[in-house]
Amino acid sequence: MIDADLEFPDGTHSYDPGTARYNWTAAAIDGARADGVPWVVVGMHKPCFSLGQYTCEIGTGLINMLVSKKVDLVLHGHEHLYQRTHQLGHGPGCAALAADTVVPACIKDADATMNQDGTVFATVGTGGRPLRPVTETDSERGYFAAYSGQNVAPAFGILDVRATADSLQGRFLPTVAGAFTDIFTINRGGAPPNQPPTASFTATPTGLSAAFDASASGDADGMISSYAWDFGDGTTGSGVTTNHTYLAAGTYTATLVVSDNGGRTGTLSKPVTVTAPPGEPTAFIVDSFTRTVTNGLGSADVGGPWTVSPPTSFSTSGGAGRVSMAAGTTRTCYLGAVTSSDSDLRATLSVDKAATGGGLYLDVLGRRINATNDYRTRIRFNANGSVTLTLGALKGSSSAQALSGAVTVPGLAYIPGQNLELRYQVTGTNPTTLRARVWPTGQAEPTSWLVSATDSTAALQASGSVGLQPYPSSSATNAPVVVRIDDLVVRRTT
DSSP states (O other): OOOTTOEETTEEOOOOTTSHHHHHHHHHHHHHHHTTOSOOEEEOSSOSSOSSSOOOTTOHHHHHHHHHTTOSEEEEOSSSSEEEEOEEOOBTTBSOOOTTOOOGGGEEEOSSEEESSSBEEEEEOOSSSOOOOOOTTOTTGGGEEEEEBTTBSOOOEEEEEEEOSSEEEEEEEESSTTSOOEEEEEESSSOOOOOOOBOOOEEEEETTEEEEEOTTOBOTTSOEEEEEEEOSSSOEEESSEEEEEOSSOEEEEEEEEEEETTSOEEEEEEEEEEOOOTTOOOEEEEEOOOSOEESSOOBOSBSOBOEEESGGGEEEETTEEEEEEOTTOOOEEEEEEEEESEEEEEEEEEESSOOOTTOEEEEEEEEEEETTEEEEEEEEEOTTSOEEEEEEEEESSSSEEESSOOEEOTTOOOOTTOOEEEEEEEEOSSSEEEEEEEEETTSOOOSSOSEEEEEOOGGGSSOEEEEEEEEEOTTOSSOOEEEEEEEEEEEOOO
16 A cells, blocks of 8 residues: 555655655565565555546556556545556557547557556546546546446445456446446466356245345456346346236246346246236236337337327337436326226336436326326436325316325435336216326335325216326436336226
């Protein structure tokens, strides 16, 4: 460990070329190599190359010395994000590295698996303090192989570094399964052949639905880059965890295919048995979104065609419906062919980016009478990662009136792309009872409702349709934002 550019009672510690600390560091590295130490890892607080807010305060003289001696790994803090460079090194076309610029010849190896022939720099500032943004337009971006921050795949976690006589491996371990991860391996001598990943999953049926969890899958010499599901009923999905609702009771063969960062795959199939609860009403709306549609959502599996506005913001692909929005724009879709005054709605929802500004409002319509009269529940994704749930209504205008207070979903720090389950009931007339709850996909459904209310507004005591109306705040800074909906099922409560 060295302390370049840090302030101490005797002054700021300088590691400029020629200083005593610079010379000591060089001698320590040379001594380790002479003693046959297989790996040299240097730790110092401030980075030189960074996609965060700081410049190269420690100076490139020290950095170039570490690179010239082929220090295997340099670990930094200071920036509140995670970032890892490719393996960098001197050679033809790269006499020295400079700050604020990228020289392609200085990249020795751009793969995640590399031989011991250069230096990897990693900054790990993800231990719990609020994350800071990554600047993807930074002039040093080309040196970086992986990064995570407030605005890009945000994740708290640690870098687990393990060494053997033959390899040094670093693996970023997020605190939330399925969040951003990174893995790199440095080998002494030739790299061993890539081994295939191992697929593993659990399936937990509840009625006609099943929760799938592939977090036990792994890859001994790399990282899993994708999870592809075939639920055995002609529909597919993706993600480390997912929920699926089958249309009929029975036993289905579910298959998981995992792919690693080296292109190899692992496959596992299991039987999944789902049953219809005794007396459960038949679903009158079902949509698994397995079709491919542009400029619209097409027609639901059961429930007729979707009405969308505007069509260019809507599409279906990859087993989900998608709504793309600019900041400050409202998008609306609904199934107008089927109406009911008794609806028990379930859906899987996600957002592709972290909320910024005033957040993102995802309104699910449980009883839409017309454009200015409906019952809705509002899922609000906030910039601090929290998610709140509210019940509301349009009563003759385009402005929603609250029917309940906003309640924070307990224990949830939302990660972009994370699937959430919604259950929302709108039942009866004079009065109408509304209640809703939200929970992360893969967890058991809560037994209590998060919000509930009753209302007797005359214009809303009739049958209505179901739909979706998302809106990113006008102060959002990372548009376009995409909302995904999947596994929509609506049945009566009795």
